[in-house]
Amino acid sequence: MREFLWLVPLLPLIGSVTLMLGAGRLTMRLAGTIGAVSVGLAAILAFTIAAGFLTNPPAGSVYQQTLWHWLNVGGVSATFGLRLDPLSLVMMLVITGVGFLIHLFATEYMEGEDGYGRFFAHLNLFVAAMLLLVLADNFLALYTGWEGVGLGSYLLIGFWWRDPANGLAARKAFIVTRIGDTALFLGLLLITSHLGTLNIADAMQHATQSWPIGSPIATLAAFLLLGGAVGKSAQLPLQTWLPDAMVGPTPVSALIHAATMVTAGVYLIARTHALFLLAPAALLTVGIIGGATLLLAGFSALAQNDIKRILAYSTMSQIGYMFLALGVGAWDAALFHLMTHAFFKALLFLSAGAITMRLHHEQDIFKMGGLARRLPVAFWSFLIGSAALAALPLVTAGFYSKEAILSGAWAGGTSGRVLWLAGVVGAFMTGLYIFRAVFIVFFGEEHGHVSGRYGWRITTPLAVLSVLAVLGGLIEVPPVFGHVTLLSNLLAPVLPATKEVTDITPLLLASLAALLGIALAALFYWRPTQRPAETPLWRFWHAAGGFDWLYNRVLVRPVLWAARVNSDDFIDSFYDVIAWATKAIHQQVRRTQNGRVRWYTAGLAIGSVSLIAIAVLL
Amino acid sequence: MANVPLDQGLLLAAILFALGLTGVLVRRNLLFMLMSLEVMLNAAGIAFIVAGARWAAPDGQIMFIFVLTFAAAEVSVGLALILLIHRQNPMLDADAGDRLRG
Secondary structure: OOHHOHHHHHHHHHHHHHHHHHHHHOOOOHHHHHHHHHHHHHHHHHHHHHHHHHHOOHHOOOEEEEEEEEEEOOEEEEEEEEEEEEHHHHHHHHHHHHHHHHHHHHHHHHOOOOOOOHHHHHHHHHHHHHHHHHHHHHHHHHHHHHHHHHHHHHHOOOOOOHHHHHHHHHHHHHHHHHHHHHHHHHHHHHHHHHHHOOHHHHHHHHHHHHHHOHHHHHHHHHHHHHHHHHHHHOOOOOOOHHHHHHHHHHHHHHHHHHHHHHHHHHHHHOOOOOHHEEEEEHHHHHHHHHHHHHHHHHHHOOOOOEEEHHHHHHHHHHHHHHHHHHHHOHHHHHHHHHHHHHHHHHHHHHHHHHHHHOOOOOOOHHHHOHHHHHOOOHHHHHHHHHHHHHOOOOHHHHHHHHHHHHHHHHHOHHHHHHHHHHHHHHHHHHHHHOOOOOHHHOOOOOOOOOOOOOOOOHHHHHHHHHHHHHHHHHEEOOOOOOOEEEEHHHHOOOOOOOOOOOOOHHHHHHHHHHHHHHHHHHHOOOOOOOOOOOOOOHHHHHHHHHHHHHHHHHHEEEHHHHHHHHOOOOOHHHHHHHHHHHHHHHHHHHHOOOOOOOHHHHHHHHHHHHHHHHHHHO | OOOOOOOHHHHHHHHHHHHHHHHHHHEEEEHHHHHHHHHHHHHHHHHHHHHHHOOOOOOHHHHHHHHHHHHHHHHHHHHHHHHHHHHOOOOEHHHHHOOOOO
C-alpha cells in the first residue's frame, strides 16, 4: 500500500478542484459528500499505510517516494518527493483522521449557508496543503505546503466575506503569518545556499557534520526557522492574529486554528531538530517563547467572554506547552501533546460550534447558561474536552501528554526548572479558565432560546473525539502508572530520546495545580455570576497584554502614515516632469503647423539649402 | 553658336532660381506662385543645358526635355487645383487656405 502514499495529499486536492470547477452547479448534498468523502478516503488510505508501516516497517523507518524532478539549476536540485517516517506518519494520521471528523461535522454545521461548496473546496485545499507540508521530503515542497495552509486559512477566516470585519481578520492573519513566513524563507535560503541541498534529511546531516555546536550560522538559521514557526503557531511575538481568526466558521477554527495548521511550527522544529541541537541559544529561546506564551494566553483566556476566543487563547497556550517541550528537548512529548491536543481541542471547538448553532450563533458565554440539561450531547463532549484540556489526572489524554512535557522540563536543568514552574502555573490557569467557561455556559440560570436537534453527522464526530480525548493518552504512560511507550518507541528512529524521569514529585505538583484550578473555578463560578467588571486589569488581559495596541502604534500606524504621505508616489514626479516638458515643447512646435503653403515652402527651401551647404562645405 | 562660359550660365540659373523661389515665398496669389514655380523649373533647365554644353554631352538636353514635360504636367495639375480652390475661395489667396493648421 505504501506506494500509494502520493494519493493521500492528492485525494483532497482532487476534491477541492472538483468543487471549485463545479461551483454553483453542484447540489449542497453532493458538494458536502465530495468534500467529506475525499478526506475520508485519504484517511482510510493513511490508516492502511500506517498499519503496513507499523507491522512491517521499512529500512531505517523511512519510506522515500520520489515523484519527479522539480528543478535542477546551478547545483541546486530539488526532487518532488514524499517522505514517510514516524514523525510524518503521526502528523498524517492526525490531519486526515481529525480532518475527516471535522469535515463530517461541517457537512451538517454549514447546511443552508451561502457558498457551501466554496467552503468545502477551501477546506479540502487546506487539507491537501497541510498533508504536503508534513509529507514533503525537501524544503521547497514543505514551503509550498506552508504557504498553501496560509492561503487556506486566509480564505476560510474570511469565509463570511459580507462583513468587512471578517475580511480584516483574514488579512491580519495572512499578514502577521507572512512576517514569519518571510523569516522561514530566508532561513531556507540560508540552509540551501550553505549546505547545497534542499532535501531536509540531507541538509540536517550536512549541518551536523559541517557546523559546530553554537556556530553563528547554525544559530542564525535556527532563529530564522523559529521565526516561521512562531508566526504559524501564533506564539509570542506573532500571536495576535489567532484570536481574531475566530470569526471564521467553527469547523475552520477546529481544523485549522486548533488541530492542524497552528501546530505546523511544532512540526517544523521537530523536523529540523538537528539544526536546533546545533544552536542551544535558539533552542532555549523556543522554550522561553513557549513558557511566556502559555502564561500570557492562559491569563488572557480568563478575561474573555466569547467562547471561541477562550478556546483560541487556550490553543495558543497549549501550543506554548509544545514549544516548551521542544525547548527542553522533550521532542516526543511535544508530538504527543500535539496529537492529544488535536483530539481534545477539536472536540472543544466542535462542541462549542454545536452549542452556538443551537443558539443562533450567540458566542457570549454570559448569554448562555443552564445548557447542561438542554444540550446534553454538547455538554458531555465539552466537559470531556475541558477535562482533557485541564489535564484531569489519570482519566484524560491531556493529563498524560502534559505530564510528559512537564517531566521533560523538570529534567532539563535550571532553565528547565523555571520553564517547569511556568508550565505548572499554566496548568493551574488552564483548569481555572476552561472550567470557568464550563460552569458559566452549562450551569446556573437558563438564558437564550434553544432550538433544533443534532443529526448523526454532528454527534458521531463528537463521540469519536470524546473517546480519543479520554483514551488517546494511553499510548504513552509514565513509569508510575504502568510504563507504556508506544509513541516514543515509534518516534525513536527520528527524534532523540527524552530523559526518563522516575521522580513522582513534578507529576504530583502538576496534577495538584490542575485540580486546584478546577476547584477554584467551581468555587467562583458554580453559582450564577455576573459579567465581570471592566477593571483596568481585566481590560489588560482581555486585550492579551495590549500587543494589538502596541503593534498598531509601532507598526501599523507608521506604515499607514507613510502610505498616506506617499499616496501621490513622489518617484512618479520625475516622470511627471518629463511628461510636462514634452507637452510644453509640443505646444511651441505645433505653432509651425499653421497650414500655410508658403510657410512650408520656406521651411523646405531653408532645409534643403542647409543640407546642401552642410554636404558641400563640410 | 557662341560658347557660354559655365560659371556665367550657372550664375544665371541661380539668379533665376532665387527669383522664382522669392516669388513663391512672397506672392500670395496662387496664379503668381504657379508662374514663379515655372521660373524655378526653367532655372533648373538652364543649369542642365549649360552643363550639357560644357561637357558636350546630350544628357543635359534630354534632361531639359524631361523638365519641360514635367512642367507641362505640373501646370495642368496645378491649374486644375487652382480652379477647385477658386470655387471655394474666389480670392486665390494662398494664406487663406490654412484649414490644416495644427
